[in-house]
Amino acid sequence: MKSIFLIKTPLQLLNAIEARHHFNLDANDCILIIMGDRKSQPQILNLANKINEWSNVVILNDVNMFFGSPFNNSHNALWNLQQLNVFKKSFFYIRRLNKISRYLGSVKYIFAGYTKYVYMSHFINITPHERLFFLDDGNGTIELAKQRKQGLIAAPDFSVRKKIKLIGKKYIQGIKDKEKESACFFTAYDISINDNDQIVRNDFKYLRSAVNDLPVSDVAYFIGSPLSEVAIMSQEVYLAQLNKVKEYFGNTELVYIAHRRDSSDKLDFIKNDLGIKVVLFDYPIEYQLAFIGPRPKVLASFFSAALDSCRLIFGNKLKIISFKLDMTDSPKREKIESIYASYETSVNDDFIIEADY
Numbered sequence: 001m002k003s004i005f006l007i008k009t010p011l012q013l014l015n016a017i018e019a020r021h022h023f024n025l026d027a028n029d030c031i032l033i034i035m036g037d038r039k040s041q042p043q044i045l046n047l048a049n050k051i052n053e054w055s056n057v058v059i060l061n062d063v064n065m066f067f068g069s070p071f072n073n074s075h076n077a078l079w080n081l082q083q084l085n086v087f088k089k090s091f092f093y094i095r096r097l098n099k100i101s102r103y104l105g106s107v108k109y110i111f112a113g114y115t116k117y118v119y120m121s122h123f124i125n126i127t128p129h130e131r132l133f134f135l136d137d138g139n140g141t142i143e144l145a146k147q148r149k150q151g152l153i154a155a156p157d158f159s160v161r162k163k164i165k166l167i168g169k170k171y172i173q174g175i176k177d178k179e180k181e182s183a184c185f186f187t188a189y190d191i192s193i194n195d196n197d198q199i200v201r202n203d204f205k206y207l208r209s210a211v212n213d214l215p216v217s218d219v220a221y222f223i224g225s226p227l228s229e230v231a232i233m234s235q236e237v238y239l240a241q242l243n244k245v246k247e248y249f250g251n252t253e254l255v256y257i258a259h260r261r262d263s264s265d266k267l268d269f270i271k272n273d274l275g276i277k278v279v280l281f282d283y284p285i286e287y288q289l290a291f292i293g294p295r296p297k298v299l300a301s302f303f304s305a306a307l308d309s310c311r312l313i314f315g316n317k318l319k320i321i322s323f324k325l326d327m328t329d330s331p332k333r334e335k336i337e338s339i340y341a342s343y344e345t346s347v348n349d350d351f352i353i354e355a356d357y
Contacts, residue, residue, distance in 0.1 A: 001029070001106065001107055001108040001130075002029050002030070002031055002055075002104055002107045002108065003020075003023075003025050003029060003030050003031070003107060003108045003109040003110070003111070004030075004031050004033060004104070004107050004109070004110050004111070004123075004127070004129075005019070005020070005030065005031065005032045005033065005054070005111045005135075006033050006035060006110065006111065006112045006113060006120045006123060007032065007033070007034060007035065007036070007044070007113040007135070008034070008035040008036045008037070008040060008113055008114060008117060008120075009036060009040050009044070009113065009114075009137065010040065010043045010044055010047065010283075010284040011136070011137065011138060011284060011305055011306075011309075012113030012114065012135050012136075012137055013032075013034075013044050013047055013048065013284070014047075014207075014284050014286055014287060014309070015113070015135040015136045015186070015202065016032065016053075016111055016113070016135055017051070017053055017206070017207075018186075018202055018204055018205075018206055018207060019111050019133065019135060019186050019202070020053055020054075021205070021206035022186070022200070022202065022205065022206070023109070025109070027052065027053055027054060027055060028055045029055065029108070030053070030054045030055060031054060031055060031056045031058060031071075031104075032048065032053070032054040032056070032057045032058065033058045033060060033100070033123075034048070034057065034058065034059045034060060035060050035093075035117070035119060035120070039260045039261060040260060041059070042260075042282075043260065043281075043282065043283060043284065045059075046282045046283055047283050047284060047287060050283070056071050058070070058071060058100070060093060060096055060097070060119075061096075063096040063099065063100060064099075065092065065095055065096055065099065069103060070096065070099045070100045070103050071103075093119045094119070094122060094174070094175055097119060097122060097123045097126070098126065100123070101123060101126045101127040104127065105128070106127075106128040106129065107127055107128070107129045107130075108129070108130050108131075109129065109130060109131050109132075109133060110123070110124055110127065110129045110131075110132050110133070111133045111134075111135050111186070112124060112132065112133070112134060112135065113135045113137055114137050114140060115134060115144070115179055115180075115183075116140075116144070118175055118177040119175075121176070121177040121178070121179060122175050122176050122177060124180060125176035125177070125178060125180075126176060131184065132180055132182075132183040132184065133183065133184050133185075133186045133200070134183055134184070134185045134186065134187070135186060136186070136187050136188055136189065136202065136305070136309075137305075138304075138305030139305065139335070139338075139339055141185065141187055141189055141191065142189055142191060142338070142339075142342065143335075145185060145189075145191040145192065145193050145197075146191075146192075148179075148193065148194050148197060149192060149193060149194045151194075181196055182196040182197060182198075183197055183198075184197065184198040184199065184200055185197060185198070185199050185200070186200050186202050187199060187200075187201070187202055188201075188202045188203070188204065188308055188309060188312055189308070189342070190342070190345060203312060204309065204312045204313045207286065207287075207290055207313050208312070208313050208314075208315075210290070210291070211290045211291075211313065211314070211317075212290065212291055212293070214289075214290075214291075214292075214293030214294055214295055215293060215294045215295075216294060216295050216296070216297055217294040217295070217296055217297070218252070218253070218297055219252065219253045219254070219255050219296050219297065220249050220252050220253070220254050220255070220296055220297065220298040220299075220300055221255050221257050221285075221296040221298070221299050221300065222242070222245060222254055222255065222256050222257065222276075222300045222301060223257045223259075223285060223299070223300070223301035223304045223306055223307070224256055224257055224258050224259040224262050224301075225259055225262075225301065225302055225303070225304060226259050226261035226262050226263070227302070228263075228266065229261055229262065229263055229266075230261075231331070232330055232331075232332045232336070233325070233327075233329075233330055235263075235266055238266075239266070239269060239270070239274065241302070241323070241325060242256075242270065242274065242276070243274055244323075244357055245300065245323055245357065246274060246275075246276060247357075248323075248354070248357040249298075252297075252298070253277070254276050254277075255276070255277045255278075255279055255296070256270050256271075256276045256277065256278045256279070257279055257280075257281060257285060258278055258279065258280040260280075284306075285299075285306045285310070286306060286309050286310055286313055289310065289314070289318070290313060290314075295314075295317075295318060296318075297319065298318075298319045298320075298321060299318055299319070299320050299321075300320070300321040300322070300323060301322060301323070302322070302323050302324075302325050303322055303325075303336065303339045303340065303343070307320055307322055307343070307351075308346075311346060311350075311351050315350070316349075316350050318350065319350050319352075320350060320351045320352070321352055321353075321354050322340070322343050322351075322352070322353045322354070323354050323357060324340055324353055324354065324355040340353065
């Protein structure tokens with residue numbers, strides 16, 4: 001029986017790779033379905049094409065909606081027709097997912113990167129499976145476990161507009177978004193779960209065992225975050241804090257690792273006004289440091305899921321610093337402070353939280 005991996009971010013893909021090896025699943029029996037948006041897809045596809053982990057790698061928007069196998073994108077007239085932008089809309093995701101589900105029948109495992117994404121939930125609900133696993137999605141994993149433990153597994157906290165759109169999808173397209181009552185978290189986080197759920201620890205054993213002995217450069221990498229873009233803080237405050245980080249490192253060169261959602265004007269300011277080199281990697285930072293290199297002598301960020309994963313992958317081979325932000329005036333204060341609280345449990349000589357900088 002096939003096992004299906006549903007992902008929409010580079011981090012979810014990295015965890016999908018780890019899950020396949022952890023559960024000793026034959027690559028010939030594994031299908032990767034990519035639901036990433038246009039900003040996520042380049043990095044996802046770069047990594048998916050670099051490795052040989054799946055029998056099929058499926059970009060949801062490329063699934064043949066008309067005839068034959070959903071995995072056969074032969075270039076006939078109908079295939080060319082579905083390449084029109086109108087058929088790339090999310091409205092057609094349900095039709096494509098329904099076709100994939102019918103073609104597969106029952107599957108062994110479903111690994112889902114983000115079950116609050118209604119299309120992943122729909123596929124889970126319409127496809128018979130033996131077991132459901134949640135892949136880590138950064139702080140989203142912590143929030144999901146918390147919500148499920150509190151019994152909040154119904155409708156996510158959507159805006160009124162999104163709730164209206166969801167109602168339309170349910171009644172017009174037949175979308176099924178009910179969240180499963182029991183599942184298993186394949187996670188690197190110390191989470192508390194409800195009685196119906198289970199935990200399988202993700203310790204990145206496969207990636208740790210495959211880490212290359214790469215050269216170490218005399219620089220510090222700072223992982224960027226789109227905090228101003230998602231209104232967690234103003235861009236002015238973000239840049240001021242980043243400048244303090246630069247001063248903290250003194251004569252050590254600081255390299256800003258751009259996030260795919262960082263705005264172009266922010267990146268220009270970081271490069272031109274703060275004088276910090278900006279780099280956008282082709283692969284997720286964990287894979288970049290493990291297999292491409294070189295590795296920096298320090299990896300830093302304000303907060304990032306990559307700090308956790310790199311801590312587990314590299315251990316004492318890499319010093320990691322989380323620079324604590326003052327979230328007093330942030331509308332997301334409670335959420336961000338919970339992330340720093342989780343970091344506190346992992347502090348050691350190689351993983352530190354820097355509050356005074």
